[in-house]
Amino acid sequence: MGLAASQARFLGLTARKSNVEYEGQQVNQQRTALANESSSLYSQLANTTVPTPPDITKYYNTEYSFNYNGKTYTFSSLPVRNSDGTYSLGLSYDKTVPAFEKLSSTLGIDLSKAADETTLGSEGASFLRNYIPELKDMGDDTVVKAFTGKDDQLLYCQIGDSVYKYYENTQTQNIVSKKANITMDKSGNYESIKVPEIDENMSEISVSSSTVQDTAAYNQAMNEYEQEKAKYEKKMAEINNKTEVIQQQDKTLELRLNQLDTEQNAISTEMDAVTKVIEKNVEKTFKTFA
Numbered sequence: 001m002g003l004a005a006s007q008a009r010f011l012g013l014t015a016r017k018s019n020v021e022y023e024g025q026q027v028n029q030q031r032t033a034l035a036n037e038s039s040s041l042y043s044q045l046a047n048t049t050v051p052t053p054p055d056i057t058k059y060y061n062t063e064y065s066f067n068y069n070g071k072t073y074t075f076s077s078l079p080v081r082n083s084d085g086t087y088s089l090g091l092s093y094d095k096t097v098p099a100f101e102k103l104s105s106t107l108g109i110d111l112s113k114a115a116d117e118t119t120l121g122s123e124g125a126s127f128l129r130n131y132i133p134e135l136k137d138m139g140d141d142t143v144v145k146a147f148t149g150k151d152d153q154l155l156y157c158q159i160g161d162s163v164y165k166y167y168e169n170t171q172t173q174n175i176v177s178k179k180a181n182i183t184m185d186k187s188g189n190y191e192s193i194k195v196p197e198i199d200e201n202m203s204e205i206s207v208s209s210s211t212v213q214d215t216a217a218y219n220q221a222m223n224e225y226e227q228e229k230a231k232y233e234k235k236m237a238e239i240n241n242k243t244e245v246i247q248q249q250d251k252t253l254e255l256r257l258n259q260l261d262t263e264q265n266a267i268s269t270e271m272d273a274v275t276k277v278i279e280k281n282v283e284k285t286f287k288t289f290a
Helices: 003-047 121-131 215-289
Strands: 060-068 071-075 087-102 116-119 143-148 154-159 162-184 190-194 208-213
Touching (some): 003 215
Antiparallel strands (some): 060 071, 071 087, 116 143, 143 154, 154 162, 162 190
């Protein structure tokens, strides 16, 4: 290889080496950017609060109640003291009321024996109209067949072509007392009560307390926890997916960088060889003209 050719080859190798070094720098910059992105994801992961389920022991309330004439009354609101020393509070109790369900089919029901067949009459009409909306426009002379069971307990009633199943429904009734008298024990717990809306004679009734779970509040807290848990799991999945993509990209760049290192070493080796050729050519030339 002549001197000119050697120098041209050396310049070509130098340019190629510069390109490889530049590409290597670009790869390193990309890997640095990926490392910063990975660090940001890790910070998000570290700063994300893991949702915890609600502690059921925190969802209990003290419930006050008393019994009077076979009914259990519960404080539906805490008493508020009036200026005259009496208390205003809400009370609730369960009341059993008649109910009728209109049957779409009477298959399997024995309606062959009617215990009674009569017209409604004003009293009966008033009773049934309160619980069977379809009767509100029917007259007092409407014929009703009543089907009873043991101890004459009403089971079904038939009005025209319609059959209704009788059952007892429990409804919550509410009372607001504005002039109740309440006695407390030394610990501040309600001990006894007098309620004029229940007993006009203002008899003193003993009040008892019990600890009951606030199911509604606990269920609400559990629903909120499930929502937060779903958001947390979604965020974790997104971070993990992004991290996997970054790792794959970094692995690809690392392989490329290794290829560039190999290429650069090969170029350096060839440049050393060309340099030696150039040196020999120069030395030979100077000897010729010496």
